[in-house]
Amino acid sequence: MKNIIEDHFLLSTWTALTNCLSPFLPFYLQNRCKKGKEIPNRLKERQGYPTLSRPAGSIIQFHAASVGELVSIFSVIQAIHIQDSSQSFLITTGTVTSFRILENFISHHPILARHIIHQFIPLDIPQWINRFLTYWHPSLIVLAESEIWPNLIKEACQKKIPLALINGRLSDRSLKNWKVCPSLIQNILSRFQWIISQSEHDQNNFAHLQITTDYLGNLKQTAQKLHFNSQELVELENYFNNSPIWLAASTHPNEETLIAKTHAVLRKKWPNLITIIVPRHPERGQEIINEIGMVAQRSKHELPFENGLWLCDTLGELGLFYRLADIVFIGNSLDVVHKGGGHNPFEAARLNCTIATGPKIHNFRQAYYHLQKAVTIIHTIDDLTNWVDKMLSNPQLRKKQACLALEIMEQKSNLATDIGTHLLKLARQSI
Known part of the structure; x- marks a missing residue:
């Protein structure tokens, strides 16, 4: 594990701001619930409260915000499962749509499904994130593409939970925005043990911000065939x-x-x-x-x-x-x-x-x-x-x-296997 890194002043500002907002966010979640954007009986997950029991042993957390990100991680999860059939997975998403896609995937993989737990990711509030990580305490947190949750990353680092960013994406627009304050993104991403870009173009964009990444290929290229009836x-x-x-x-x-x-x-x-x-x-x-x-x-x-x-x-x-x-x-x-x-x-x-x-x-x-x-x-x-x-x-x-x-x-048929092997190694090092 990397040593604890001193917070950038803007990261500290974000932490303070989110703490101030926390009393009002339950009302925000209730409003989302009325619009069908949250599941009523699982709303407390968004505040870091678990609704399922944690399995014994190592658990790797994969977080995917969008449907595309979720689909891209399935091949890696399958690759890890082949290498270690006892490994448990905690998959977190932020939308009901992504959860439904996960349900569909699980229904077609009953054996793997026994090792998968789903929870909705808490909003990026320090207390809620701390509650979530204290309960689940994953051996490794894997984020996909451009998911940067400052308090999640900060809390994971403090709890000595390794972090990986797979299929990392940094668009030209995001590069332009981060160039306004490159030290902030450098401070956040320096906490990751491994970052892999999804393309050489993204790798070059990260390099412009003095962030070193590996490029192995685009994980979406390894996705399994979409299921059908x-x-x-x-x-x-x-x-x-x-x-x-x-x-x-x-x-x-x-x-x-x-x-x-x-x-x-x-x-x-x-x-x-x-x-x-x-x-x-x-x-x-x-x-x-x-x-x-x-x-x-x-x-x-x-x-x-x-x-x-x-x-x-x-x-x-x-x-x-x-x-x-x-x-x-x-x-x-x-x-x-x-x-x-x-x-x-x-x-x-x-x-x-x-x-x-x-x-x-x-x-x-x-x-x-x-x-x-x-x-x-x-x-x-x-x-x-x-x-x-x-x-x-x-x-x-x-x-x-x-x-x-x-x-x-x-x-790129071996890409998911190669990535899965390295992630499993990171998870085992933290146990």
Whole structure:
């Protein structure tokens, strides 16, 4: 373990500020609960109170904020479990959505599930974090991507719990912000025993702040195939009866309108065409209908109407739709999106899909660079229409593109094992 590091004055300020806010935060949590953003009978977990018993022996904590981060750590957890089948895992998340994804994962891995405990991460209040760490006392805390919780990191260091940051990401925007006070991020990240960047670009950004990281590859590339209901797939394939199908996945506001317009143009040539829209945030279902008109909703158990548009506003079913439609456009990437940034293409590539995306992919720059010629960049609605038409018309080209993407995916097959081995070593050193 590294020696206790003197706090940066801004870190001390953050600790003092969060202590001052703590009396008011229960009301904030209650408000989130009313909005469906928290689970009522588990609300106390957000204050560091446990709702489950701690298993005996070593426990490794993995924290993932987003769905993407959560999916990326599954392969590492599986790799560690293969090396040590007695190892327990505490997985913490901050959203109900991430918890539901974890539930789905656990349901498909019953043996591993016996060694996994889930808790919602406490808000970053010193007293709440201290309560959480005192009870669970993990042998190692593993954070994913850009999760920087100052008080969690500080308390872990004080309790001599080692820290690791995997698939570390530092965007150009974050680099610019941290350059205002580089000593703060240096002070925080110097407490970690191991940091691995998810790309060479991120590694260079960390280096600009004089933070040394390792680069082994992007963990999202090692993610297992998304799960699906095989019976449901057979039923849908029979229902659509070889109709041409394409999918717009993880779409954001304004993109659905362009997808609907593309569908209308394509239907003139492909009258039986089915276009599936899977919004990144399923709760936007009614909002999307207000924009593009009446379409069938998966959340209401509806199948496509005569117009052939199908809004699949459900959670955790991308694995089903990637298998149903192998022509995939990945959203949050077109110019009509306010900020954009793209979404993870590796899940689609793993399932033999032909992939296109828009130009706004800065959050996944390295992932798309890695796939290179296996992905088509779409700039306009005409580009999108022509690309879908081309893929529908040329199954051989479609297969070639999908095979190229899958071939690239297989190049980092040992990454999760290598990372898992090192994390297990860190955890054992702290016991």
